[in-house]
Each structure stands twice: as C-alpha cells, then as structure tokens.
Amino acid sequence: MxxxxxxxxxxxxxxxxxxxxxxxxxxxxxxxxxxxxxxxxxxxxxxxxxxxxxxxxxxxxxxxxxxxxxxxxxxxxxxxxxxxxxxxxxxxxxxxxxxxxxxxxxxxxxxxxxxxxxxxxxxxxxxxxxxxxxxxxxxxxxxxxxxxxNSDIKMEALTNYMKGTPSIKKLYLINQDYSFGESVRSAAKKMLAAKRPDIEIVGNELHPLLKITDFAPYIAKIKASGADSVITGNWGQDFALLLKAAADAGLKVNWYTYYAGGTGGPTAVKQANLNNQVFQISEGFANIDHPSxxxxxxxxxxxxxxxxxxxxxxxxxxxxxxxxxxxxxxxxxxxxxxxxxxxxxxxxxxxxxxxxxxxxxxQPMYIATLGDLTKKEPFDEEKTGWGWKGIAKIETAQTMLPTTCKMERPK
Structure with missing residues (x-):
C-alpha cells in the first residue's frame, strides 16, 4: 500500500x-x-x-x-x-x-x-x-x-498614387540593406518605369540596418541630387533619425513611406516641418471614420x-x-x-x-498624409498636434497581386 x-x-x-x-x-x-x-x-x-x-x-x-x-x-x-x-x-x-x-x-x-x-x-x-x-x-x-x-502590394498602391502626381520629377531611393529594403527599391524602380518613365531616379542607396546614428551624409547626398521626392521603407530609428537629419539640413522634399507612423516618426516629421509632405501606405490609421x-x-x-x-x-x-x-x-x-x-x-x-x-x-489599404489636424480629426500622433489624414483608399480587390507559391500541405 x-x-x-x-x-x-x-x-x-x-x-x-x-x-x-x-x-x-x-x-x-x-x-x-x-x-x-x-x-x-x-x-x-x-x-x-x-x-x-x-x-x-x-x-x-x-x-x-x-x-x-x-x-x-x-x-x-x-x-x-x-x-x-x-x-x-x-x-x-x-x-x-x-x-x-x-x-x-x-x-x-x-x-x-x-x-x-x-x-x-x-x-x-x-x-x-x-x-x-x-x-x-x-x-x-x-x-x-x-x-x-507585402512590400510589392504596398509599392503598387504608392506608385499608382504617384503616377497621378505630375510634380514628381526627380526621385531618390534610400532603404535598409537587407531583403526588405532591396525589395522596396527594386519594386519602386520596376513599377515607376512602367507607370511614370519620365521620373528620373537620381539616387538609389542602401544603408546598414539599425546601425546608423547620424544620417547627415545621406541627407547631403539627397540634397545634392536635386530630388523633389524620396521613397523609403525605413522603419524604427532608421526612419526617425533620417527625418531628424533632414530637419537639421533644411531638406524640404516629399517623402513616400511605409512606416512613417512608427515610434519617433511623427515627431521627426513635425520637427522637419513637413506638413502634409510625408505620405504612408498602410492598412489603416487612427482617424478613419469607423466607430469600433x-x-x-x-x-x-x-x-x-x-x-x-x-x-x-x-x-x-x-x-x-x-x-x-x-x-x-x-x-x-x-x-x-x-x-x-x-x-x-x-x-x-x-x-x-x-x-x-x-x-x-x-485587405483595404490607405494612403495618408501627416499634418495639422482639423476639428474633425480627433487623434494626433506623439502629441505633435499633427495627425493622419486619408487621401486615397485602395479596395481589397485592387490589392491582389499574383503569387508563385506552390503550397505543400500536410497529409
């Protein structure tokens, strides 16, 4: 027992x-x-x-x-x-x-x-x-x-918007040096060549991921190139510090981004005084009029x-x-x-x-710009007094790109 x-x-x-x-x-x-x-x-x-x-x-x-x-x-x-x-x-x-x-x-x-x-x-x-x-x-x-x-879906939406913006003449590409950054710049070149072949790409640069503390040399190159617009997939501190350097140098161009809304991004945009000059492609933002x-x-x-x-x-x-x-x-x-x-x-x-x-x-995708809020828009970003405002919506059916996937499923 x-x-x-x-x-x-x-x-x-x-x-x-x-x-x-x-x-x-x-x-x-x-x-x-x-x-x-x-x-x-x-x-x-x-x-x-x-x-x-x-x-x-x-x-x-x-x-x-x-x-x-x-x-x-x-x-x-x-x-x-x-x-x-x-x-x-x-x-x-x-x-x-x-x-x-x-x-x-x-x-x-x-x-x-x-x-x-x-x-x-x-x-x-x-x-x-x-x-x-x-x-x-x-x-x-x-x-x-x-x-x-995926980044191609986002770039498809961004370039569809950009092709209808005649003020874009000279474009600079700056991205992080890894697979995502490479996919952003390669898609941008390919899609703009088809949709806006008149746009001159005046710079195409990759930089180390999350290692740069001072982007001043990169901003100096953008300024010297005569670019009026920039495409970047930078995220995290790589976006915030990039915009901080732009503010310090007084660079005033339009920015077409994936992740301007990330930590520190809106603050950097405000400090650079880029009112309605920074655009982001995303699946949503705070000021969409949707109660839930x-x-x-x-x-x-x-x-x-x-x-x-x-x-x-x-x-x-x-x-x-x-x-x-x-x-x-x-x-x-x-x-x-x-x-x-x-x-x-x-x-x-x-x-x-x-x-x-x-x-x-x-899912539906949106292009939004960051700038001074109106009374209709309740949410600002990082206490800047600036918030996201939608300028284009892409319905789900228009976001679907083909795939080469050959899925193997378990038996």
Whole structure:
C-alpha cells in the first residue's frame, strides 16, 4: 500500500502539469526588446498584450485565457531561432513576429523543418509585419500566415498614387540593406518605369540596418541630387533619425513611406516641418471614420502613451479566435486549415481575406498624409498636434497581386 501511495504521489505532478498548461493558450512574441529595434518591439508587445486582454474579456480561445510571452530576438535571425526553440520547449505552439524580413525568412524555414520532424507537435508562425514578397512566394509554407500587405502590394498602391502626381520629377531611393529594403527599391524602380518613365531616379542607396546614428551624409547626398521626392521603407530609428537629419539640413522634399507612423516618426516629421509632405501606405490609421476602431484607439491610448501602429495585429488575433471557433480546436494544423480562405471584417472596416494559395492576407489599404489636424480629426500622433489624414483608399480587390507559391500541405 505504501508503494502504491508513493507511486500515486509521484504521478500527480506528471498529470498536473499538462492540466495547468491547458488553462492558458500561450503565444510567443519574438521581436526586439533590446538594441536598435527595442522601441518598436516594446510597443508591439504591449499592443499584443492589449489585444489579448480584449480576447480574454470575451472568453479567450475556446474558453482558455490568452497569454503573450515575450522573447527578445535583438532583430537577429540566429537569435530568433534560439528564442523560437525556447518557446517550443516551453510548450508554446503559436509564434508571432514582425520586425525584419531577414528574421522572418529564418523563422519560416525553422518552423517548416521543425514541423516535418515533429508530426503531431506542430507550431504555427503568424507574421504581422515582415513584408518581403519572397515569404509568400518562393518561401511560402503551410505553417506561415502573413497579415501585413507585402512590400510589392504596398509599392503598387504608392506608385499608382504617384503616377497621378505630375510634380514628381526627380526621385531618390534610400532603404535598409537587407531583403526588405532591396525589395522596396527594386519594386519602386520596376513599377515607376512602367507607370511614370519620365521620373528620373537620381539616387538609389542602401544603408546598414539599425546601425546608423547620424544620417547627415545621406541627407547631403539627397540634397545634392536635386530630388523633389524620396521613397523609403525605413522603419524604427532608421526612419526617425533620417527625418531628424533632414530637419537639421533644411531638406524640404516629399517623402513616400511605409512606416512613417512608427515610434519617433511623427515627431521627426513635425520637427522637419513637413506638413502634409510625408505620405504612408498602410492598412489603416487612427482617424478613419469607423466607430469600433476609433473606440479601440481611444481605449489603447488611455492605457498606453502610443497609438495603434498595427491594425493588422488586431486582425491577426481576432482571426485566430475565429479560426479556433471554426475548427473547435487549438491544434495548429486545424487552426491553419480554418484560416485558409477565411473572409473577415477587418479592424478599420471592409472585407479582408486570407488567400489559400499563399497565406497572404488581403485587405483595404490607405494612403495618408501627416499634418495639422482639423476639428474633425480627433487623434494626433506623439502629441505633435499633427495627425493622419486619408487621401486615397485602395479596395481589397485592387490589392491582389499574383503569387508563385506552390503550397505543400500536410497529409
């Protein structure tokens, strides 16, 4: 009897741990929390935690609480793989990441190989911001889903707007030196050559990612080139410091951007006095007249001292909830199957769709400009008194570009 009691006591922790683990659904947030990308990573983490609180207030995922667990990857691909393995070792089966397509490329390969070797223990990779087109083309795989528009989709929208702007005569390209920056500049050259061959590209430069502290030499080149407009995919401190240098040099050109709304960006725009001269392509912004997204924005700003940079993150998490309900399961393979082809009412209004062919999400896109607010626009950015104002909307159907993905699905 004594031996039976001891055996039962030893067995209790073995049965107890899985039962406790089932009380929460943990999602690994793998992004920079130190180094040059830390300010962006911290805001992303708090945003995901805020969205998790929203889901938990509505019952979580199939009645289980959602918990966001942070893993610092220092914007480094190799470190990201170490952190991904730590997350998996801790029993986490959903990973999310966004900052850096070089990181995303490493993660999607890692997840695909891990799942091949560990049937029945698969993990999902949810990409909320890494936009290199290769991720849903040559590198596409069943376990990767992207909620941000890829850089080609964004450039298609930007150049469609720019082709109707006759004042653009001379254009400078400046981007970060990695796969995303390369995709921005190559798409810009190709699309403008087709749509506005009269525009002269007077500079085409790549610089190290998140390592430049003084962009004055780069701004001097832009100034000397005679450019009237700049296209940049720079994000984080690489955008804010670029604009700071422009302000110091008195450079007054129009900026066509992907991420001017990121941390420090609006402040730099205001300091450069570029009123309605900085344009951003995105899936949404604070001042879209849509009651539910405005209510969310107001609640987020009441808790944190920043705006919603990632409407796509809200779409991602809400679609995860919808997929678990549809699948009646928390198993990654069933969630993935439920997400394929899913149509969804997106955060800022309108219809979105997760394309089954390549797991690229499509949604309405907006071009907005940052400048002095009117009374109709309630939200400013970074307490500058300047906010985003929409100047063009691209409907979902007009954002769809073809894919070369050849998806292999699990049997």
């Amino acid at each position: 004594r031996k039976l009691v001891m055996a039962a006591a030893l067995a209790l922790p073995m049965f107890g741990v899985p039962a406790m683990a089932q009380e929460t659904v943990k999602i690994a947030y793998i992004d920079p929390l130190s180094g040059g990308g830390a300010s962006i990573g911290e805001i992303g983490l708090k945003t995901f935690q805020f969205i998790a609180e929203e889901l938990n207030a509505k019952g979580g995922l199939l009645g289980k609480k959602v918990e966001i667990v942070a893993f610092d990857n220092k914007t480094n691909p190799q470190e990201s793989l170490i952190q991904a393995q730590k997350a998996i070792d801790a029993g986490i089966r959903i990973l999310t990441q966004g900052n850096g397509s070089s990181v995303a490329g490493a993660l999607t390969d890692f997840v695909s190989k891990y799942n091949e070797r560990n049937p029945g223990k698969e993990v999902l990779y949810f990409n909320y911001a890494a936009v290199d087109p290769v991720l849903t083309n040559e590198k596409c795989n069943f376990w990767h889903f992207r909620w941000d528009a 997204s405005m209510a969310f924005e107001k609640a987020l700003r009441a808790k944190y001292d920043f705006s919603l940079f990632y409407p796509r993150a809200v779409n991602q998490m809400r679609m995860l909830a919808a997929a678990t309900e549809k699948a009646k399961s928390l198993e990654p393979v069933k969630i993935a199957a439920a997400l394929e082809g899913m149509e969804f009412d997106v955060f800022n209004g309108g219809k979105g769709m997760m394309r089954k062919d390549d797991h690229q999400f499509f």
